[in-house]
Amino acid sequence: MFTGIIEEIGSVKRTIKKGNTIQFTIGASLILGDMQLGDSIAVNGVCLTVTDFNDKEFHADVMPETYRHTSLATLKQAGKVNLERAMPANGRFGGHFVSGHVDAAGTIIRKSVLENAIYIDITIPGKYKHLVIEKGSVAIDGTSLTVxxxxxxxxxVSLIPHTADQSVLGLKQPGETVNLEFDMMAKYIFSFSKNKTETHHSRIEDLLEKNGFLS
Structure with missing residues (x-):
């Protein structure tokens, strides 16, 4: 579980692509302090497992599912990435619940500045639009933001100068791809209401069929 509060910006040191898989080596500093093998690290919002590390970098693998559905496949050597360690049980919760399981990729179509705010317009795949509400939460490249x-x-979304400086969103430009994770609560509520409705309809159909109204 993550919060969407980026801890540092890392740098891609090496990528090894084999088919629809990638082996990443990512340079970092802050998050390496208490790192252990098997730790979960959100890289641009994607939860990856640490397979090896030293005092300057860590290694992680990307499997085909992640390759196909996130922007990680577009990362190149020297590219910048958002990094966040999994939240400790006794940590402060500063953002919103972020699982690190990206729902889809979106594209930045516009970026503008108004006084101290940077406004970014991002495409949403149509089948996920119902999970987005104004003033609700969304994680973009792992950064917790308000719609x-x-x-x-x-x-x-709108970035304050601090967020722009401390995340890769401040560096990205129109035409670039970002990872989107929609609000976890919205997904659970929609799934629950949908299943409840389908179950209700199923029971009505069973009752009608039992009494000879359906054949």
């Missing part, structure tokens, strides 16, 4: 506006199949 400012929804228009068509596009959401708008």
């Amino acid at each position: 400012m506006k929804i228009e068509g199949e596009c959401l708008t």
Whole structure:
């Protein structure tokens, strides 16, 4: 479990691609302090497992499912990535519940500045639009943000200068891809309401069929 509060920006030192898999070597400093083999690290919002590390970098593997559904396949050597360690049980919760399981990739279509705010417009795949609400939460490349506006199949978020400086979103430009993880509570609520409705309809159909109204 993560919070969406980025701890540091890391740098891709090496990528080894084999088919739809990747072996990453990522340079870091802060998050290496208490690292252990098998730790979970969110890399641009994607939960990856530490397979090896030293005092300057760590290694992680990307499997085909992650390769196909996230922006990690587009990362190149020297590319910058958001990094966050899994939240400790006694830690402070500063963002929102982030699982590190990316739902989809979106594309930045517009970036503008208004006084001290940076507005970013990002496409949303249509089948996920129902999970996004104004003033709700969304994790973009692992950064916990508030949805400012929804228009068509596009959401708008706003970055304060600190967030722009401490995450890769401040560096990305229109045309670049970002990882999207929609609010966990929204997904659970939608799934529960959908299953409840389907179960209700199923029971009605069973009752009608039992009494000869359906054949």
